[in-house]
Amino acid sequence: MEIAKKEESFLVQSEEKKVFALQEMLTLVTFYLGNFLFGIPAEKVVEINKDIDITPVPLAESYILGIMNLRGQILTVIDLTKKIELKAQVQPRLNLIIKTEEETPVSFVIEEIGDILEVPVSKLEQPPDKVEGLKKEYIDKVYQLPDKLLIMLKIEKIFEN
Numbered sequence: 811m812e813i814a815k816k817e818e819s820f821l822v823q824s825e826e827k828k829v830f831a832l833q834e835m836l837t838l839v840t841f842y843l844g845n846f847l848f849g850i851p852a853e854k855v856v857e858i859n860k861d862i863d864i865t866p867v868p869l870a871e872s873y874i875l876g877i878m879n880l881r882g883q884i885l886t887v888i889d890l891t892k893k894i895e896l897k898a899q900v901q902p903r904l905n906l907i908i909k910t911e912e913e914t915p916v917s918f919v920i921e922e923i924g925d926i927l928e929v930p931v932s933k934l935e936q937p938p939d940k941v942e943g944l945k946k947e948y949i950d951k952v953y954q955l956p957d958k959l960l961i962m963l964k965i966e967k968i969f970e971n
Contacts, residue, residue: 834931840924840960841906843891844898846944847924849953849962856907856915858923878917880907887917893968897943910969927960929953934962 838849839858859880864887866876873892878885885907891900902919910916934951941949941961948967953960 835928836931836934838927838929838960838962839906840927841904841920842922842924843896843900843920844943846896846898847955847958847960849924849927849929849960850906850908850965851962852926854908854965856909858907859905860903862902862905862919875919878905880915880917883915885915885917887919888968890918890920890968894948894963895945908965911966916969929960937961 837852839852839855840847840849842848862878864876864878867874870876873889875887875889878887887905889902890896891898900921902921904920904923905917906920906923907915907917934953937946937949937952940946944961948964950962950964952962
């Protein structure tokens, strides 16, 4: 009788592991702007660097800080707080270089880099009706961490204009 219980317990544990292994995970690079924690799919991130040597572009949209030279490639530098209309005081310190749909790199200035997280796709939720200080149209999904809300941005919406 004792052996049967152990075998049954083992089967239950292995089934749980199979379910967890089959669960689709999304890898996100996270970063901070003000008190908000944002995430972008890792496959979109090219690199993160501290070199913020930006050349202003006259008559550009207010959210475009200018351009930068990344090893011979000219990139547009976007002030993400202005683009997504984030109401927060931000001290940009880093460039987060990401790929657009056309595979063209673009730089977002961010305050601080977070962690690389693996999030179960099934646990991603629709954004709440209102997120104080942020326009909902730029939010794709949210994920509740133990101490904070992780906001996944709609990258394609950011590059619409």
